Amino acid sequence: QVQLQESGPGLVKPSQTLSLTCNVSGGSISSGSHYWTWIRQPAGKGLEWIGQTFASGSTNYNPSVESRVTISVDTSKNQLSLKLSSVTAADSAVYYCARGWIHLPPYGLDIWGQGTTVTVSS
Amino acid sequence: EIVLTQSPATLSLSPGERATLSCRASQTVYSGLVWYQQKPGQAPRLLIYDASNRATGIPARFSGSGSGTDFTLTIGSLEPEDFAVYYCQQRSNWPRTFGQGTKVEIK
Numbered sequence: 001q002v003q004l005q006e007s008g009p010g011l012v013k014p015s016q017t018l019s020l021t022c023n024v025s026g027g028s029i030s031s032g033s034h035y036w037t038w039i040r041q042p043a044g045k046g047l048e049w050i051g052q053t054f055a056s057g058s059t060n061y062n063p064s065v066e067s068r069v070t071i072s073v074d075t076s077k078n079q080l081s082l083k084l085s086s087v088t089a090a091d092s093a094v095y096y097c098a099r100g101w102i103h104l105p106p107y108g109l110d111i112w113g114q115g116t117t118v119t120v121s122s
Numbered sequence: 123e124i125v126l127t128q129s130p131a132t133l134s135l136s137p138g139e140r141a142t143l144s145c146r147a148s149q150t151v152y153s154g155l156v157w158y159q160q161k162p163g164q165a166p167r168l169l170i171y172d173a174s175n176r177a178t179g180i181p182a183r184f185s186g187s188g189s190g191t192d193f194t195l196t197i198g199s200l201e202p203e204d205f206a207v208y209y210c211q212q213r214s215n216w217p218r219t220f221g222q223g224t225k226v227e228i229k
Contacts, residue, residue, distance in 0.1 A: 047209055047223075052218075060216050063123070096165055105171060106168060106177045107213060109168060110168045112165035112166060114164075
């Protein structure tokens with residue numbers, strides 16, 4: 001059973017870079033069958049799609065953060081990473097990683113991490 | 123980007139009642155509409171994909187319908203564990219977008 005686990009600093013200072021990792025267990029992040037996504041949720045608010053990547057390295061980002069974000073895969077560690085630069089308080093949220101299927105159903109995010117809370121504050 | 127508008131924002135119902143949730147897209151997403159359920163303190167859970175297909179393990183009381191710009195999630199008879207927030211998401215265009223959510227609360 002594939003499981004995802006996010007980790008990273010819970011507190012980041014304004015203007016710094018937020019760095020999170022998502023450890024994939026029970027399966028390979030190199031699988032050509034899946035894509036890997038980051039989504040965030042500010043406290044008490046809805047879900048925001050940040051971006052996604054494939055094991056090949058191909059990425060798609062939300063224009064709202066595209067100039068500041070990098071999503072990548074480390075196949076040697078079986079990890080997904082998120083880097084978001086020049087953070088402000090508006091980037092404070094619970095950050096989730098999630099897995100989707102490329103060519104087979106279900107065509108949605110079927111496995112999610114439990115989320116990690118990031119607060120941007122000095 | 124495609125804007126998804128969910129209605130109502132809150133639905134107050136009793137266990138056993140039928141819930142009907144709406145998701146309207148600002149432009150066509152064809153059948154590329156997904157529904158998730160989120161309970162407090164938990165990650166979202168995939169319910170329905172491609173507008174009408176239940177994900178593995180999802181009870182038959184959950185059903186989805188629609189295509190183009192208008193979609194509906196129906197919960198046939200609410201169980202206590204169904205009281206949660208429901209989000210729709212489109213996967214037809216970049217960036218992927220979510221609706222703002224509908225909270226189904228106990229009346």
